[in-house]
Amino acid sequence: xxxxxxxxxxxxxxxxxxxxxxxxxxxxxxxxxxxxxxxxxxxxxxxxxxxxxxxxxxxxxxxxxxxxxxxxxxxxxxxxxxxxxxxxxxxxxxxxxxxxxxxxxxxxxxxxxxxxxxxxxxxxxxxxxxxxxxxxxxxxxxxxxxxxxxxxxxxxxxxxxxxxxxxxxxxxxxxxxxxxxxxxxxxxxxxxxxxxxxxxxxxxxxxxxxxxxxxxxxxxxxxxxxxxxxxxxxxxxxxxxxxxxxxxxxxxxxxxxxxxxxxxxxxxxxxxxxxxxxxxxxxxxxxxxxxxxxxxxxxxxxxxxxxxxxxxxxxxxxxxxxxxxxxxxxxxxxxxxxxxxxxxxxxxxxxxxxxxxxxxxxxxxxxxxxxxxxxxxxxxxxxxxxxxxxxxxxxxxxxxxxxxxxxxxxxxxxxxxxxxxxxxxxxxxxxxxxxxxxxxxxxxxxxxxxxxxxxxxxxxxxxxxxxxxxxxxxxxxxxxxxxxxxxxxxxxxxxxxxxxxxxxxxxxxxxxxxxxxxxxxxxxxxxxxxxxxxxxxxxxxxxxxxxxxxxxxxxxxxxxxxxxxxxxxxxxxxxxxxxxxxxx
Amino acid sequence: xxxxxxxxxxxxxxxxxxxxxxxxxxxxxxxxxxxxxxxxxxxxxxxxxxxxxxxxxxxxxxxxxxxxxxxxxxxxxxxxxxxxxxxxxxxxxxxxxxxxxxxxxxxxxxxxxxxxxxxxxxxxxxxxxx
Numbered sequence: 112x113x114x115x116x117x118x119x120x121x122x123x124x125x126x127x128x129x130x131x132x133x134x135x136x137x138x139x140x141x142x143x144x145x146x147x148x149x150x151x152x153x154x155x156x157x158x159x160x161x162x163x164x165x166x167x168x169x170x171x172x173x174x175x176x177x178x179x180x181x182x183x184x185x186x187x188x189x190x191x192x193x194x195x196x197x198x199x200x201x202x203x204x205x206x207x208x209x210x211x212x213x214x215x216x217x218x219x220x221x222x223x224x225x226x227x228x229x230x231x232x233x234x235x236x237x238x239x240x241x242x243x244x245x246x247x248x249x250x251x252x253x254x255x256x257x258x259x260x261x262x263x264x265x266x267x268x269x270x271x272x273x274x275x276x277x278x279x280x281x282x283x284x285x286x287x288x289x290x291x292x293x294x295x296x297x298x299x300x301x302x303x304x305x306x307x308x309x310x311x312x313x314x315x316x317x318x319x320x321x322x323x324x325x326x327x328x329x330x331x332x333x334x335x336x337x338x339x340x341x342x343x344x345x346x347x348x349x350x351x352x353x354x355x356x357x358x359x360x361x362x363x364x365x366x367x368x369x370x371x372x373x374x375x376x377x378x379x380x381x382x383x384x385x386x387x388x389x390x391x392x393x394x395x396x397x398x399x400x401x402x403x404x405x406x407x408x409x410x411x412x413x414x415x416x417x418x419x420x421x422x423x424x425x426x427x428x429x430x431x432x433x434x435x436x437x438x439x440x441x442x443x444x445x446x447x448x449x450x451x452x453x454x455x456x457x458x459x460x461x462x463x464x465x466x467x468x469x470x471x472x473x474x475x476x477x478x479x480x481x482x483x484x485x486x487x488x489x490x491x492x493x494x495x496x497x498x499x500x501x502x503x504x505x506x507x508x509x510x511x512x513x514x515x516x517x518x519x520x521x522x523x524x525x526x527x528x529x530x531x532x533x534x535x536x537x538x539x540x541x542x543x544x545x546x547x548x549x550x551x552x553x554x555x556x557x558x559x560x561x562x563x564x565x566x567x568x569x570x571x572x573x574x575x576x577x578x579x580x581x582x583x584x585x586x587x588x589x590x591x592x593x594x595x596x597x598x599x600x601x602x603x604x605x606x607x608x609x610x611x612x613x614x615x616x617x618x619x620x621x622x623x624x625x626x627x628x629x630x631x632x633x634x635x636x637x638x639x640x641x642x643x644x645x646x647x648x649x650x651x652x653x654x655x656x657x658x659x660x661x662x663x664x665x666x667x668x669x670x671x672x673x674x675x676x677x678x679x680x681x682x683x684x685x686x687x688x689x690x691x692x693x694x695x
Numbered sequence: 696x697x698x699x700x701x702x703x704x705x706x707x708x709x710x711x712x713x714x715x716x717x718x719x720x721x722x723x724x725x726x727x728x729x730x731x732x733x734x735x736x737x738x739x740x741x742x743x744x745x746x747x748x749x750x751x752x753x754x755x756x757x758x759x760x761x762x763x764x765x766x767x768x769x770x771x772x773x774x775x776x777x778x779x780x781x782x783x784x785x786x787x788x789x790x791x792x793x794x795x796x797x798x799x800x801x802x803x804x805x806x807x808x809x810x811x812x813x814x815x816x817x818x819x820x821x822x823x824x825x
Contacts (some may be wrong), residue, residue, distance in 0.1 A: 318723045319724075322722055393709035
């Protein structure tokens with residue numbers, strides 16, 4: 112069946128592993144992926160748990176479509192309480208791990224406790240072993256993956272680098288070198304458990320009724336709805352395509368969000384990436400292959416994605432493709448999230464230029480910039496300060512007005528002053544500033560909706576957050592613009608029970624509300640749904656967004672409307688009626 | 696004669712071909728039961744893409760001591776009632792794409808499920824020099 116009906120639970124403190132049936136009732140209400148991992152965490156974590164303690168749990172969760180021919184079904188959710196924000200944290204990582212875990216026979220892995228020495232987890236179908244990672248500790252994720260592949264054969268691995276070992280709140284988890292569960296310090300949760308890597312080999316299969324009929328239906332959908340003009344940008348360009356769009360609409364973060372355009376944007380746009388492209392690469396079961404494998408000079412990477420080009424390129428004043436590629440590769444190897452790392456370096460650059468604190472690096476200084484990932488991940492020299500991330504650096508050294516973070520998570524590559532709904536999406540994201548919970552820039556800055564008004568933005572953001580909650584729970588990749596109706600059609604065919612778009616919209620709403628409830632329990636409310644002061648108070652001066660800010664009263668207006676439409680009170684707490692309606 | 700051909704420069708490593716093959720021929724989604732092997736991984740030398748597909752070389756037909764694998768109209772057929780599970784075909788197959796099962800083997804029957812699914816035409820069904 113589409114669910115394997117088996118959860119693997121590993122206690123690193125005792126070294127014991129057990130299996131248990133998947134909670135079917137929860138799976139019905141939360142699907143899998145994001146929703147189901149959050150449900151397990153909500154039920155199993157005590158409020159106030161220290162994210163870097165043995166009491167936090169790390170959950171790897173697949174979804175019902177994982178491992179099948181459903182297009183774009185290759186993603187895995189990895190969830191825990193976030194060390195960066197203290198909120199719930201679910202990340203999604205591409206590649207081939209999720210399907211491999213399912214072929215090994217599991218819907219999910221729940222990792223508890225803390226090993227007393229560095230270990231890695233090896234899963235081969237029913238065989239589950241904790242093995243010493245003494246020789247891997249201290250190594251980058253790339254070398255770790257190579258060594259495990261050489262030792263174990265054709266496994267798929269999730270690994271952490273030095274950033275995760277050193278408990279950085281911007282530490283990510285890598286797989287297949289260049290795929291990341293990027294945000295919120297998910298890699299530090301692994302590091303805090305002394306868990307260096309997880310390697311899996313699955314030799315089993317997934318059986319569903321009428322598999323040939325199902326496959327034929329999926330092939331038709333793939334041809335007629337996935338590989339269409341709406342989605343093939345992923346193959347032709349991938350996310351670097353967004354650089355030109357952001358530049359022309361004035362929302363390309365530049366020099367720590369001081370501007371929304373970058374004079375040297377052509378050095379880091381899609382054409383520049385294409386000029387060094389060697390191959391296109393896809394995740395499991397994805398026909399769109401957004402990934403660009405590039406080589407330039409002595410460096411190579413699968414990337415750089417738009418977020419890296421924006422935050423580690425224009426936002427650091429770096430108009431040098433080879434430098435961005437190398438910075439990207441270093442971040443992936445050390446397991447630094449490029450959104451947070453780029454923001455952090457940019458913040459240090461502005462602090463230095465403004466004379467508030469001397470971090471020894473200014474905008475555009477390529478050589479110093481290229482030393483940063485290693486220094487930060489290993490907490491050496493100035494890297495020890497930058498390893499704090501933007502929020503804590505501002506608390507320690509000043510610059511609070513231009514600390515570009517929300518709830519402790521650094522801001523992605525879409526300037527909110529030129530896309531007001533993006534501001535609301537960041538402010539109300541369940542894990543701090545995130546562009547994946549809702550990405551209204553697509554229809555606002557890059558579309559037909561007026562980006563400089565608060566009208567109608569709450570409804571827009573809510574709809575996207577709920578739709579994406581379903582998508583990330585099934586789990587589909589973001590890059591297929593799949594309708595809720597299509598999701599319902601596929602889930603009906605796969606699971607043999609009727610799904611409707613209306614039901615899925617409620618499921619999405621339930622998932623988003625549960626994430627919010629988790630955060631509410633941790634003490635989050637309206638005071639935490641802020642934007643950085645720079646967004647409210649400073650006007651941009653160049654390009655399409657010249658003269659624009661997002662005034663605080665306009666933001667607060669959107670926020671109040673958002674709470675009201677969500678069925679939350681003025682302080683952002685879910686009302687009793689809403690909880691009841693969603694069975695929370 | 697027409698047979699499968701692999702064009703590595705077009706392959707994106709999505710494994711849809713593996714899933715399509717195993718669904719069609721084994722009735723389950725299981726990449727390791729596919730009668731082809733496409734590898735796309737980053738090793739120490741960079742991205743390595745490799746394709747192993749049946750090109751109808753007929754080495755298995757010649758090697759099978761029981762005539763349990765035959766070629767008819769440009770397609771292989773496996774006759775399970777004749778197979779003694781000796782494993783010779785699995786070992787001798789030059790591209791290593793015959794799947795050893797609990798009983799008998801799985802051979803590529805050129806059903807083209809893989810090439811029909813391939814999103815980039817990295818797998819094609821075309822004339823081979825035989």
